């Protein structure tokens with residue numbers, strides 16, 4: 001059995017119809033050449049999400065994560081720091097989760113698209129040789145150390161175009177606590193030691 005160092009969270013609930021980047025902001029915040037979002041703290045409090053059924057919800061562009069009051073309380077109760085919960089004007093009790101705790105990941109064996117001449121970003125980045133498919137499940141190996149209790153983001157954005165964003169990572173302790181608190185709407189893929 002592989003040793004689990006932490007988990008990367010993937011959408012268990014998605015709202016891919018809603019656009020996070022406002023049309024009028026697009027030219028200003030997105031590279032005209034490769035369509036990468038160039039502003040890390042872009043925030044649109046006017047976003048009109050579809051129904052929030054679970055506690056976590058992902059919007060594809062900018063891969064923004066939205067959470068419920070229950071998650072906010074969970075974060076407060078556990079004393080987790082480095083997380084901004086930005087309220088939406090359009091939805092009571094729903095927050096945009098912005099995590100500022102960086103985790104340094106291994107980058108050598110990722111799959112890189114071509115580098116954009118305009119902004120210098122890669123057109124796409126995927127997990128490449130850090131992914132293992134084993135018994136119907138994906139595991140990732142780009143983290144080398146045990147992840148501490150709390151929420152973190154990778155120091156690199158995965159995906160492509162405006163869909164590029166850091167991955168949200170949690171510790172194994174955090175995962176247990178989230179399960180116990182019955183938080184829903186995410187899929188936790190294990191980060192393992194090879």
Ligand SMILES: [Zn+2]
Pocket residue numbers: 031032033034035036116117118119120121
């Ligand atoms: Zn570009």
